[in-house]
Structures are given as structure tokens and as C-alpha cells.
Amino acid sequence: MSASANALSDLLARKGVLLADGATGTSLFAMGLEAGEAPELWNEAKPERITKLHQDFVDAGADIILTNSFGGTRHRLKLHQAEDRVHALNKRAAEIARAVADKAPRKVITAGSVGPTGELLIPLGALSYEDAVAAFAEQIEGLKAGGAEIAWIETMSSPDEIRAAAEAATNVGLPYVYTGSFDTAGKTMMGLHPKDIHAVAGDIGQGPVAVGANCGVGASDILSSLLDMTAAAPEATVVVKGNCGIPEFRGSEIHYSGTPPLMAEYVRLAVDAGAKIIGGCCGTTCNHLAAMRLALDNHSRGERPTLDMIVEKIGPLRNKTANEGASAPTRERSGRRRA
Numbered sequence: 001m002s003a004s005a006n007a008l009s010d011l012l013a014r015k016g017v018l019l020a021d022g023a024t025g026t027s028l029f030a031m032g033l034e035a036g037e038a039p040e041l042w043n044e045a046k047p048e049r050i051t052k053l054h055q056d057f058v059d060a061g062a063d064i065i066l067t068n069s070f071g072g073t074r075h076r077l078k079l080h081q082a083e084d085r086v087h088a089l090n091k092r093a094a095e096i097a098r099a100v101a102d103k104a105p106r107k108v109i110t111a112g113s114v115g116p117t118g119e120l121l122i123p124l125g126a127l128s129y130e131d132a133v134a135a136f137a138e139q140i141e142g143l144k145a146g147g148a149e150i151a152w153i154e155t156m157s158s159p160d161e162i163r164a165a166a167e168a169a170t171n172v173g174l175p176y177v178y179t180g181s182f183d184t185a186g187k188t189m190m191g192l193h194p195k196d197i198h199a200v201a202g203d204i205g206q207g208p209v210a211v212g213a214n215c216g217v218g219a220s221d222i223l224s225s226l227l228d229m230t231a232a233a234p235e236a237t238v239v240v241k242g243n244c245g246i247p248e249f250r251g252s253e254i255h256y257s258g259t260p261p262l263m264a265e266y267v268r269l270a271v272d273a274g275a276k277i278i279g280g281c282c283g284t285t286c287n288h289l290a291a292m293r294l295a296l297d298n299h300s301r302g303e304r305p306t307l308d309m310i311v312e313k314i315g316p317l318r319n320k321t322a323n324e325g326a327s328a329p330t331r332e333r334s335g336r337r338r339a
Contacts, residue, residue, distance in 0.1 A: 006175040007149045008109050008209050011063060012237060017271055019296055020064040020241055020279025021057040022289045024113070026256070028053065028068075030285075038080040040072050043092040050093070054100040056286040058108055061293030064277065065101060065108060066152055069093040069143060070115035073135045075127075087142040094146025111152035111177070112143030114165055121160045129164055136168035144174050153178035154241070155215050157189040159200045170205030177277075178208055179239050181215040182225045186319055194225040195232035212239030215281045217318040218246045219258060219266040223273060223310045224317060230274035240275045242266060244283030246318060256283025260291030265313050267295040272302045 012018060028039050031049050042050055054065050072090045074083040082089065094112055101108040117135060119127040140151050151169035153176055156162045162178050169176035180188045180197055187193050192200070197211050213225045222242035229238050245258025258266075263280060270278045278296065280288055311317065 018063040018277045021062040022280040022284030040089045060286040060289035066113040067093040067097045070113045072139045075117040090142030091146035094143045094148040098147030112148030114153045132164035136165040140172045151176040155181045166201035166204040177210045179212045179214040183216045194228035198233045210237040214241035220314040226273045237276045239277040241279040243281045263288045264291045264295035267292045
């Protein structure tokens, strides 16, 4: 895709490295979202809280904000009896984010968040590829109508589901980004290795604007995935949007171990490892993001880190890496929902 073909490529060409926003789900839980409640319904029920979330991330320095639409396909919304409101809820999600972005004193990209359907595709499950494309297109139509500038396909496990979402974005006429969640022995739950992310949907439409990783289990693990991705394709535009440290249960509450200084260190290592878009996922607040912005603005790319350097600065891997054998230690599973 040519650099002038979309707003994200234009901004990347201008700035070199971009800062994406932080957590949607965990931030909304802090605002009062109940477990089991669909965040997307807040686009209509409590739009002022979604506006505040986006505004806080823009104020902290985000170049890209993701719409509150992660579970916005009919397959996810049917769990909340809202499958007939796909277009309206996604359009509203994009309108809220776009209004914040358009008021910002600098260019901020509105990215339409597209998460997994939660269904397994044939032959593992009942969802056909064609039905997946149709479901994603329905969602992305709404996001485009509300002003999203790019489809941000994220937290994916299945290469086929990534392809279906990329095809839907192309059919709707939006450029796309896709990221996998490498949270199962350093691969996605469906066995995709980080180094193979580039080829998943490179032939669809004009190809992705960027590919990468998000969520997973912690900052060290996602930086390990980043090394694999940038080694496989040094010229690619790679996204890394890692969780804020490690989730820890305190009673019934989940807390993330990452401090603002730790997330600042993660940004510096990510730049050195070749990431062009860096953000936070679960647990990443606007305070973390402000520290990440400062780190990005004051860092010049240095030597490519080794895994040992990452572990020394960020902490141990929670998981065996994708390149290690079955004898390596396993780790706890993280939640599937982008939070």
C-alpha cells in the first residue's frame, strides 16, 4: 500500500514511530463496567465515559486510538441480545472516538477495533469462512460510517479468521492492520508462530498497513514475539501492543504488575527491536501511556536487544518461547478478551 493511500501510513511516514493507546476493557472496568457486561453497549448507554477514555489517552500522547468495538460482531453481541444493533453500535463507537481525535491539537488516527468472533471456523467449528467475512463486513461498515480510518483487527488466534476480517475490510474499502495474540507456548492458540504473521493476509487487497502482536501474557513475552517478527521481515511495519506487566489476582480483582517506568523501558526495547507502532493492552492506563510517550520522544534507536537483555530489564518470560521445546516451562493462560 502506498504511503499516501491512508492516514496511518501518512502519519508513520511523518513521525517514524507511533504510540497507540492503552487498555479499553480494564479501563472501563475501573469506570464501573460489570463483569459480563458488553463494553460496546456503553457506546449508547454511557458515551461520556467512552469519550473520557479516548480523551485521557489522547492527552497522554496517543497517536492512535482504538474504538470501543472489540466485541462488535453479531456473534459476540448476540450474547447480549444485541446482534441486530451491529451497525449502530459500531458506528457510534467510531463517532465517539473520531470526535475526540478531530479535536486533538495534532493528527490522531481513529482505528476501528475488530476482535475475534468467538466462534471456531470450519472444520474445527461451525462458522464458515464466508459467514465470518460477512460478519466482519457488517461490523466494519458501521465503523467506517462512523469515521474510522482503518480497520484494526486484533487479538487474533486463527489465520483464517484474520484473513476473513482482512477480506471484509477490503470489501468495505478500509485499509487494515492485524495483530495476533501469541499466548500459547509463544504461538497463538491456533498454532501461528510470530515469524509467520506477515504472510497470513499479505495477498488480500493491497495488503496490511501493519501487522504484529497484542495482548498475550506480559511485556517480556510480547517483546520476544517482536524479535521473531522483525527478524523475519526487517522492513515490515510491526505493531506491538503488550499487556502492562503480568496479571495478578488480589481477592477477586485483577491487577497488572507493570509500573510506568517498566512500560517506558518496554517502549525503548520495542523501538530498538524494530517496532513502528507501540502501545499497551490489558492494564495499561493513561498514566502508563504518558510515561511511554515520554520514553518514545526521548529515545534514539539503539542496538537490537537480545532475549537476555529483555529479561534483565523487564523480567522473566511467563512462557516458553515459540522456538523452545516442550520441556520449557509453561505459563498460566490469560483471558481471551482484549482488556
